[in-house]
Amino acid sequence: MPKAILSVHDKTGLLDFARGLVDLGWELIASGGTARLLVENDIPVMEVSHYTGSPEILGGRVKTLHPAIHGGLLARDTHEDKQTLADMGWDFIDLVAVNLYPFEATIAKPNVTRAEAIENIDIGGVTLIRAAAKNCERVTLVCDPGDYPLVLEHLKAGGIPSEMLQSLALKGFYQTAHYDSAISAYLAGGTNAETLTLYPVQTLRYGENPHQKAALYSYTANSAPLGGEVLQGKALSYTNLLDLDAAWRAAVSFEKTAVCIVKHLSPCGIACDENIEKAYRAALASDPVSAFGGVIACNREVDGPAASAMAELFVECIAAPGFSDEARAIFSKKTNVRLLHMPDLKIDPQVEYRSVNRGLLKQEIDFGDPPGTEWKVISERQPTEAEWASLKFAMQACQHVKSNSIVFVQGEATVGIGGGQPNRVDCVRIAAQRAGELSKGAVMASDAFFPFPDSVEVAAEAGITAIVFPGGSIRDSESVAAANKHGMALVATGVRHFRH
Numbered sequence: 001m002p003k004a005i006l007s008v009h010d011k012t013g014l015l016d017f018a019r020g021l022v023d024l025g026w027e028l029i030a031s032g033g034t035a036r037l038l039v040e041n042d043i044p045v046m047e048v049s050h051y052t053g054s055p056e057i058l059g060g061r062v063k064t065l066h067p068a069i070h071g072g073l074l075a076r077d078t079h080e081d082k083q084t085l086a087d088m089g090w091d092f093i094d095l096v097a098v099n100l101y102p103f104e105a106t107i108a109k110p111n112v113t114r115a116e117a118i119e120n121i122d123i124g125g126v127t128l129i130r131a132a133a134k135n136c137e138r139v140t141l142v143c144d145p146g147d148y149p150l151v152l153e154h155l156k157a158g159g160i161p162s163e164m165l166q167s168l169a170l171k172g173f174y175q176t177a178h179y180d181s182a183i184s185a186y187l188a189g190g191t192n193a194e195t196l197t198l199y200p201v202q203t204l205r206y207g208e209n210p211h212q213k214a215a216l217y218s219y220t221a222n223s224a225p226l227g228g229e230v231l232q233g234k235a236l237s238y239t240n241l242l243d244l245d246a247a248w249r250a251a252v253s254f255e256k257t258a259v260c261i262v263k264h265l266s267p268c269g270i271a272c273d274e275n276i277e278k279a280y281r282a283a284l285a286s287d288p289v290s291a292f293g294g295v296i297a298c299n300r301e302v303d304g305p306a307a308s309a310m311a312e313l314f315v316e317c318i319a320a321p322g323f324s325d326e327a328r329a330i331f332s333k334k335t336n337v338r339l340l341h342m343p344d345l346k347i348d349p350q351v352e353y354r355s356v357n358r359g360l361l362k363q364e365i366d367f368g369d370p371p372g373t374e375w376k377v378i379s380e381r382q383p384t385e386a387e388w389a390s391l392k393f394a395m396q397a398c399q400h401v402k403s404n405s406i407v408f409v410q411g412e413a414t415v416g417i418g419g420g421q422p423n424r425v426d427c428v429r430i431a432a433q434r435a436g437e438l439s440k441g442a443v444m445a446s447d448a449f450f451p452f453p454d455s456v457e458v459a460a461e462a463g464i465t466a467i468v469f470p471g472g473s474i475r476d477s478e479s480v481a482a483a484n485k486h487g488m489a490l491v492a493t494g495v496r497h498f499r500h
Contacts, residue, residue, distance in 0.1 A: 101121065257274060303324045467490050
């Protein structure tokens with residue numbers, strides 16, 4: 001009778017998995033709380049302490065660390081190893097279902113003590129993973145509850161394929177490497193070497209250009225592109241993924257219903273409206289020429305009317321937390337449009353990495369003005385109530401445009417965007433050119449201070465009535481004077497939002 005040892009902290013899916021094993025004739029061995037849960041649910045199980053003849057000790061610190069367990073896991077399918085186990089009165093253990101104490105979740109809690117963190121360093125679980133993974137030619141390791149159904153399916157069909165055994169083992173080594181990295185980083189106060197564990201998601205057709213090889217990796221195992229699910233269309237490309245990431249970050253940064261259209265990593269239009277179709281049309285109107293062949297991200301479900309509007313434009317991809325049945329039917333006729341279903345509105349993790357020569361840059365993600373930020377009117381004229389609303393939207397949109405970033409806004413929709421130029425005044429001119437007549441009566445946001453008053457002067461010529469910017473230049477007084485000369489409102493936030 002094959003034997004499985006179960007020792008899990010996260011008990012998601014455990015009962016169904018255990019019942020499935022029992023139905024297939026497996027004998028279960030389990031430790032501590034895992035055994036208790038199985039007994040409470042009338043699933044036959046043998047306690048680890050009964051199997052080993054040794055009780056749990058040190059308040060549960062030592063449960064599975066016993067030669068009967070690890071001998072059964074590490075024994076090879078040879079006459080010598082079988083005889084050794086038989087002489088000891090032990091047997092093979094053929095499957096391990098294990099997951100670890102939540103160390104990272106523990107240290108993420110506010111005011112967690114060092115003692116609490118130490119108690120959540122798993123020893124037995126890590127050892128089980130490594131033993132099973134080392135002997136993966138014979139032992140099945142299941143360290144991810146998401147793999148329970150697939151493992152059962154293969155067992156019912158006659159056994160686990162060798163390539164799957166190796167894949168499950170590799171996942172275990174990835175997991176323990178990440179776990180040890182988190183522990184060492186915590187104990188060193190974040191000053192030690194940092195290890196990134198990346199899981200392959202898919203090989204891409206090519207990178208930015210056809211002669212460049214490329215692949216997509218995730219911070220979590222068994223992940224999908226950007227954590228979403230491609231509902232239709234061919235596989236996402238390297239540039240699709242970059243553009244979708246930029247568009248998604250922008251869309252979910254707004255609490256209101258929002259749509260962002262991105263082309264070549266630059267937003268063409270961003271808009272908010274209670275109606276998602278109207279939000280899309282407003283975003284598209286910001287720069288319909290550039291939007292052709294771009295990607296769209298929405299922070300609300302795409303309904304039929306919005307889908308009909310989007311289907312009028314050639315777009316590569318659309319990301320949203322949902323698509324109605326009517327929307328799916330509409331897009332099904334546009335087979336080249338990739339639909340990416342995003343399960344939530346989270347940006348995860350809270351940091352980002354960028355490669356540089358011989359290293360990586362790491363920084364926290366810019367989620368907007370820090371708490372307690374105070375906007376100050378530094379001009380003679382105060383913004384109107386309508387201008388205030390537009391200025392807040394404009395600065396939020398501005399954070400997602402490549403620096404130097406300039407955004408013109410009417411209501412809660414961009415009408416002109418300029419960014420990515422070496423000097424700020426050129427970005428103002430680009431935004432004004434794209435806005436055309438819509439720049440008259442619009443407001444403007446800038447991601448950084450004005451080194452000279454020329455940006456304010458060009459904005460005034462375009463018809464801008466109010467500006468929000470971080471301030472902080474030694475020539476701020478000249479920008480204030482230019483704003484006062486043209487009767488413009490000028491608001492300083494004190495917070496820069498570069499996005500290089």
